[in-house]
Amino acid sequence: MKVTSWNVNSIRTRLDHVIDWLQANPVDVLCLQETKAMDADFPEKAFTDIGYHPYIYGQKSYNGVALISKAPLDDVQMGFADVMNTESVGNLDDQKRVISGVLDDVRIVNLYVPNGSAIGSDKYIYKLSWLALLKQYLAAQLSLHPKLNVCGDFNIALENKDIYTDKSRDKHIMSSPIEREALRDVLSIGLADACRKFTDEGGHFSWWDYRTDSFARNTGWRIDHHYLSPTLYEQAKSCTIDTHPRGLERPSDHTPVTVEY
Numbered sequence: 001m002k003v004t005s006w007n008v009n010s011i012r013t014r015l016d017h018v019i020d021w022l023q024a025n026p027v028d029v030l031c032l033q034e035t036k037a038m039d040a041d042f043p044e045k046a047f048t049d050i051g052y053h054p055y056i057y058g059q060k061s062y063n064g065v066a067l068i069s070k071a072p073l074d075d076v077q078m079g080f081a082d083v084m085n086t087e088s089v090g091n092l093d094d095q096k097r098v099i100s101g102v103l104d105d106v107r108i109v110n111l112y113v114p115n116g117s118a119i120g121s122d123k124y125i126y127k128l129s130w131l132a133l134l135k136q137y138l139a140a141q142l143s144l145h146p147k148l149n150v151c152g153d154f155n156i157a158l159e160n161k162d163i164y165t166d167k168s169r170d171k172h173i174m175s176s177p178i179e180r181e182a183l184r185d186v187l188s189i190g191l192a193d194a195c196r197k198f199t200d201e202g203g204h205f206s207w208w209d210y211r212t213d214s215f216a217r218n219t220g221w222r223i224d225h226h227y228l229s230p231t232l233y234e235q236a237k238s239c240t241i242d243t244h245p246r247g248l249e250r251p252s253d254h255t256p257v258t259v260e261y
Contacts, residue, residue, distance in 0.1 A: 001261055002027040003108055005151040005224055007207075007254035011035040011066070014252050015043055017245055023050060025242070027258060028070050029103060031110035033153045035064035042066065059096040065110050065152070066099065073101030073108075080133060083140050092133055100141070106232065107145035109138065111152035116173050124173070127155075131182040139189045148229040149261075150191060153207075153254060155223055156183045158193070161202030162222035174223060191227040194239040194259045206241050207254045215246050226259040235261040 004027045008014045011032060022030060030052075035042065039058045047054045047068050057078040058064040067073060077083060077100050079093040100109040114130050117123035142148050157175045160166035169175040187193075195204065205220025214220065226239060237260045246255040 001029075001104060001106065002258055003029045003031065003149055003151065003226070003260075004256045004258040005031045005033070005110070005153070005226060006256040007033040007112070007153040007224060007252060009034050009036070009252040009254065011037055011064075012041070012043060013250070015046055017248055017251065019046055019050065021242075021245055021256065022047075022052070022068070025256075025258070026070070029073075029101075029108055030068040031108065031151050032066040032068065033064075033110065033112035033254075035066050036061055037064060055099065055101060057096045057099040063096045063112060065097060065112050067101050067108065067110055069101065069103060071103060073103055076101040080137050083137055084133070088133065088136065092130055097130075098137070102145070105145075106147040106149055107141055109141060109148065109150045109152075111150065111154065113152065113154045113156065115155045116179065118173055119171065119176050119178075128178065128182055131179075131186055135186045135189060138186065138191070142189055142191075142229055146229060147232045148191070149226060149232055149259065150228075151224075151226040151257075151259070153223060154183065154225050156180060157221045157223050158183060158225075159202075162204075164203075164205070164219040164221070174221065187227060190230060192230070192233045194226040194228050194233065194236050195222070195257075197233065197236055198239055204241055205243075206257050208246060210253050224254055224257045226257065228259070228261075232261055237261055 055067040114127040116127035206224035208215040208220040
C-alpha cells in the first residue's frame with residue numbers, strides 16, 4: 001500500500017497539478033491538506049473520473065482536508081468529535097483539520113496541524129492546545145487500530161537537521177522547543193517517523209517558503225510527516241519526497257511525501 005500526504009494550498013488552484021501527479025503516481029490513498037474549499041465546491045468529479053473516491057472535510061478559504069482513495073474507505077471520521085467527547089473537543093473542531101478512514105485494516109489519519117503564527121501569540125496557544133487534544137485522539141485510535149498511519153502537514157520540524165539552517169531556530173515558529181516537545185509528547189504514545197527508518201541525514205525537505213527564491217536555493221524545511229504505529233513501522237518499505245511538483249508553475253509551497261508498506 002502507498003499513502004501520500006500533500007498540502008496543496010488550495011485544491012481548486014492546484015487541481016491540474018494534483019490530477020497529473022496522481023495519474024503518474026497512482027497511490028492507494030492521497031491525503032490532502034489546506035484544500036480551502038467547502039464540501040460543495042470541492043472538485044470531486046475530477047477524481048471520480050480517474051477512478052478515485054474522494055472524502056472531504058472542507059472549509060471556505062482556510063484549512064480543509066480530504067482523503068482520495070482508489071478503493072472505498074471504511075469508517076470515515078471527520079474532526080476530533082467523531083472519536084472524542086464534545087466537552088473535551090471544545091472549539092477545536094471549528095477549523096477543519098482532521099479526517100481519517102480505514103483501508104485494509106490500516107487506520108489512516110490525515111492532519112493539518114495549526115501553524116501557530118508567532119511564538120506566544122493566541123494562535124500559538126491554540127496550536128499547543130490542539131496538539132494536546134491530538135495526543136488523546138491518537139491514543140484512542142491506536143487502542144482500536146494497531147496499524148495506524150498518521151500523516152499530514154505538522155507545521156513542526158522536529159529536529160534542526162529538518163531545516164536548511166539551525167540558526168535562531170529556538171526562536172522561530174515551527175521549531176520552537178515548546179512546539180517540538182508537544183509533538184514528541186504526541187509521538188510518545190507509540191508512533192515513529194517513517195522517514196527516519198530509511199535515512200538519518202538532513203537535507204530532506206517538503207516545504208519551501210514562496211519568498212526569497214527558497215526552492216531554487218533549497219532553503220527548505222521538513223514539516224510534512226508520516227508517523228507509524230510499531231506494527232506498520234516494521235512493515236514500511238520506503239518513505240520518499242517528490243520535489244518535482246514544487247518546481248511547477250504556480251505550485252503549492254509543499255510537495256508530496258509518500259510512505260509504502
